[in-house]
Amino acid sequence: xxxxxxxxxxxxxxxxxxxxxxxxxxxxxxxxxxxxxxxxxxxxxxxxxxxxxxxxxxxxxxxxxxxxxxxxxxxxxxxxxxxxxxxxxxxxxxxxxxxxxxxxxxxxxxxxxxxxxxxxxxxxxxxxxxxxxxxxxxxxxxxxxxxxxxxxxxxxxxxxxxxxxxxxxxxxxxxxxxxxxxxxxxxxxxxxxxxxxxxxxxxxxxxxxxxxxxxxxxxxxxxxxxxxxxxxxxxxxxxxxxxxxxxxxxxxxxxxxxxxxxxxxxxxxxxxxxxxxxxxxxxxxxxxxxxxxxxxxxxxxxxxxxxxxxxxxxxxxxxxxxxxxxxxxxxxxxxxxxxxxxxxxxxxxxxxxxx
Numbered sequence: 001x002x003x004x005x006x007x008x009x010x011x012x013x014x015x016x017x018x019x020x021x022x023x024x025x026x027x028x029x030x031x032x033x034x035x036x037x038x039x040x041x042x043x044x045x046x047x048x049x050x051x052x053x054x055x056x057x058x059x060x061x062x063x064x065x066x067x068x069x070x071x072x073x074x075x076x077x078x079x080x081x082x083x084x085x086x087x088x089x090x091x092x093x094x095x096x097x098x099x100x101x102x103x104x105x106x107x108x109x110x111x112x113x114x115x116x117x118x119x120x121x122x123x124x125x126x127x128x129x130x131x132x133x134x135x136x137x138x139x140x141x142x143x144x145x146x147x148x149x150x151x152x153x154x155x156x157x158x159x160x161x162x163x164x165x166x167x168x169x170x171x172x173x174x175x176x177x178x179x180x181x182x183x184x185x186x187x188x189x190x191x192x193x194x195x196x197x198x199x200x201x202x203x204x205x206x207x208x209x210x211x212x213x214x215x216x217x218x219x220x221x222x223x224x225x226x227x228x229x230x231x232x233x234x235x236x237x238x239x240x241x242x243x244x245x246x247x248x249x250x251x252x253x254x255x256x257x258x259x260x261x262x263x264x265x266x267x268x269x270x271x272x273x274x275x276x277x278x279x280x281x282x283x284x285x286x287x288x289x290x291x292x293x294x295x296x297x298x299x300x301x302x303x304x305x306x307x308x309x310x311x312x313x314x315x316x317x318x319x320x321x322x323x324x325x326x327x328x329x330x331x332x333x334x335x336x337x338x339x340x341x342x343x344x345x346x347x348x349x350x351x352x353x354x355x
Contacts, residue, residue, distance in 0.1 A: 018299035021292060025306035029079070032313045036075040037067065039317055069212075076219070077210035078316050079309040081275045084222045084267035086308020087229045089282025090289075090301050094236035095260045096166060099290060100346075102283040103268040106154055106173035106261070108147045110180035112272040113203070114187075115146020120198050121187045139202070140218060140273040147269025150176055155261055163254060166243075169261075204329030205278035207316050218270040225267035226305055232260055233297035240295065278331050280338025281308055288341070311337075 085103070092101045103109060119142035154176055158169035188199060235256030238246035247253050271278075285308045289300055315333040322328055 014294045014296065015299070018293040018296065018303065021289070022299065022303050022306065025303055025310060029306055029310045029313075032310050032317075033075055033079070035317060036078065036313050037071050039320065073212050073215055074207050074210040074316070075313065076215055077274055078207050078313045080215075080219055080222045080226075081207070081271040081278065082281060082309040082312025083226055083305035084271040084308075085278065085281040085312070086285040086304040087226055087301055088264045088267040088271075089308075090286035090297070090304040091229060091232060091236065091260050091264050092282070093286050094232075094239065094297055094300075095257065095264075096170065097240060099287045100283065103264050104177070104279075104282075106169060106264070107150045107176040107180060108265055108268040109272055109277065110177040110184075111150025112143040112147035112269050113277060114150075114180040114184050116140075116143035116202055116273075116276070117184045117187045117199060118142055118146070120202070121191045121195050140214060143273040144218065144221070144269045146180075147272060148265055150180065151261060151265035151269075155258070166257070201329065202276040203331075205276040205331030205334070206319075206327075206329050207275055208327060210274070214274050218274045221266050221270040225263050225270070228259070228263050229267075229301045229305075230298070232256065232263065233301055236260070236297040237295075276329075276331065278312070278334055280334050280342060281312060284338045284341045285311065 088103045089101075092103055092106070093099050095101070116139050119139045123138050154169060154172055157172045157176075158165050188196070191199060235246075235251055235253075238249060238251040239253070239256065241249075243253050246256075268282075286300065286304050289303050289307060293299055293303065312330070312334070315330050315337065319328040319330045319333045
């Protein structure tokens with residue numbers, strides 16, 4: 001009797017801990033959002049705006065513009081991008097059954113990057129109606145389409161007779177990423193000085209270009225991906241047993257893999273489209289949560305979204321503070337934080353990767 005109850009108590013403890021972590025992360029996210037809205041070179045603070053609202057005093061036009069047209073879109077973009085990258089990483093790690101996997105393995109980021117670079121370098125050659133219709137949306141739209149096209153091509157290559165091979169997907173993703181990188185290098189070589197500056201800034205990632213039109217364009221895609229991800233929890237938990245075992249317990253393995261791939265493509269493609277290249281969030285956040293609350297995707301996916309959003313907002317605060325009133329590209333901050341954590345993960349698992 002004791003042998004049966006002990007695992008149940010252990011699982012219960014992990015579930016309770018995961019819920020506690022979720023509440024703690026939710027509180028941290030709310031606090032970080034308030035800090036993001038209050039911090040800036042202009043001196044406008046959320047507390048002052050709140051007091052003015054309670055007193056019935058209208059905000060000055062300058063303060064209202066800063067809060068509602070600059071900081072609020074930036075904060076919402078950071079929440080959506082951070083949550084999307086972290087959840088996409090958690091789904092990828094569950095799909096590959098490897099805590100070192102991230103969306104970059106399947107070439108989604110490289111495809112989105114190629115789309116953005118193509119729009120920056122060759123955008124002037126686009127037909128007039130394309131430029132008139134898309135305007136400054138051209139780069140985000142091209143990045144999103146690049147990520148989706150690379151994912152669809154990858155899915156087609158790795159699927160045979162109605163079955164998708166995860167191993168083939170990994171190898172094909174590396175190959176497609178290399179091809180996209182080569183094409184990007186050619187375009188960078190052809191770029192002029194102004195385009196090179198835009199490419200450098202976009203490639204390092206930033207939330208500085210956040211706006212309501214960008215949120216309206218890419219936000220629904222990220223929200224749908226985030227809402228769909230928790231429905232993959234049971235399937236990802238089943239895949240942890242292996243595809244054969246998951247199939248024997250009645251799990252629709254092929255459908256789970258297809259939905260997981262499309263969810264990762266949507267989340268990553270839309271995130272890269274609005275923020276540029278931001279690394280390490282998708283690989284570090286899920287692994288840290290596995291150490292804290294275990295591998296159950298019912299809690300892991302939700303907590304990954306909360307922690308990813310919080311960490312990206314904190315990184316944005318650091319990026320805006322280090323050399324204020326200027327700002328660092330946020331990709332530099334996430335790399336400085338994420339690279340040591342990634343090395344620590346490798347050192348803890350080096351026994352599994354030694355050849």
